[in-house]
Amino acid sequence: MPRGAAAVRPSPLRLDPTGRRLPPPLFPSHANLQTLGHLGRAGHAHSWVVMTCSMADKEFALSGSDQNPDLTCKNPALMALQAHRTEAGSVRASIEHSEDVVTGNRLPALVAAMNALTPATPLDPARVEHEVLTRDQQLLNDYGKDAQWMSVRNARAYAPERALRIAPPHRLLDPAHGPLIALRLRPLTRKTLGGVQTTLDAQVVRPDGTAFDGLYAAGEAAGFGGGGMHGYNALEGGFLGGCVFSGHTAGRALAARELA
Ligand SMILES: Cc1cc2nc3c(=O)[nH]c(=O)nc-3n(C[C@H](O)[C@H](O)[C@H](O)COP(=O)(O)OP(=O)(O)OC[C@H]3O[C@@H](n4cnc5c(N)ncnc54)[C@H](O)[C@@H]3O)c2cc1C
Structure with missing residues (x-):
């Protein structure tokens, strides 16, 4: 499978390359920017998420899958089906063929595959086992006080998340x-x-604030989230709208210029 953007939701265990669990709140799908900062400051080029098959079924997604037609067409019947089907085909292909995914029936076999x-x-197998057992x-x-489990339980209080996207809490070693x-x-x-103003x-x-005659920019080339339509915030999933809208704006301005 070509490399792509994967999204992992809240239940899997996230480890740094030495096998140490990332501190709260640096769990999957929480505080991604802080997670990147944490790993970058430590000089780590990668990290790991460890999950069960049941977690993968509901929580391992490929980027953009939330835009699937079942959701965007607002078809409740298809959405109900989605609860059981997930993105089975593409996710299974990732697990079977991705160079970044390994599997193991038991933890020692999994850690051996990760180290290969x-x-x-x-990774230190004893360290990984300690992290897994402590969390399990x-x-x-x-009433367990593990911050990640508390967050998972909180997310599952919302019925659609519980039905569609977050696996029931269970032990990794179950x-x-x-x-x-x-x-x-x-x-x-x-x-x-980034992009030009x-x-x-x-x-x-121009940098001096004057308009550059005849030069127009749209989409990401024109700033955060497509033309800076969302200010300085980069809202996940909100880029295409800004890109299309800024393209529309540029097109209208150019057309008006031609007609003038
Ligand atoms: C994996 C992934 C998932 C994403 N998921 C989402 C999402 O779910 N929702 C969302 O809103 N956004 C998402 N985005 C972001 C969104 O796709 C981009 O913000 C948007 O497509 C950018 O549009 P654009 O027109 O500015 O640039 P692009 O779509 O990158 O278009 C630039 C075009 O210019 C062409 N080009 C480059 N150099 C030259 C050249 N010298 N001469 C001629 N042509 C050239 C390129 O080939 C390209 O076709 C995702 C992005 C990625 C990578």
Whole structure:
């Protein structure tokens, strides 16, 4: 499978390349920017998420899958089907063919497969086992204080999340939910978050603030989230709208210029 952007939701265990669990709140799908900062400051080029098959079924998604037609067509019947189907085909293909995914029926086999993938930075199997057992023990009673489990339970209080996107809490070492899956995550640039400044008519502005006659910019080339339509915030999933809208603005300005 070609490399792509994967999204992992809140239940899997996230480890740094030494096998140490990332501190709260740096769990999957929480505080992604802080997670990148944490890993970058430590000089880590990758991290791991470890999950069960049941977690992968509901929580391992490929980027953009939320835009699937079942949701965007607002078809409740298809959405109900989606609850059971997930993105089975593409996710299964990722697990079977991705160079970043390994599996194991038991934890020692999984860690061995992870280490075969990253021989330069091998995980300490005892450290990984300690992290897994410590987290699993927090599920032994309903009042466990593990911050990640508390967050998962909170997210599952919302019925659509519970039905569609977040697996019921279960132990990583519960064989009923196996086999285990580990996914190596590496940072990927998928948005520029930069671009040139423009006027509201999409005309490029020089550093001295004067308009650049005849030069127009749209989409990511024109700033955060497509023409800076969302200010300085890069709202996940909100780029295409800004890109299309800023293209429309530039097109109208150019047409008006031609007619003038
Ligand atoms: C994996 C991934 C998932 C994403 N998911 C979402 C999402 O779910 N929702 C969302 O809103 N946004 C998403 N985005 C972001 C969104 O796709 C981009 O912000 C948007 O497509 C940018 O549009 P654009 O027209 O500015 O640039 P692009 O779509 O990159 O278009 C630029 C075009 O210019 C062409 N080009 C480059 N150089 C030259 C040249 N010298 N001469 C001629 N042509 C050239 C390129 O080939 C390209 O076709 C995602 C991005 C990625 C990478």
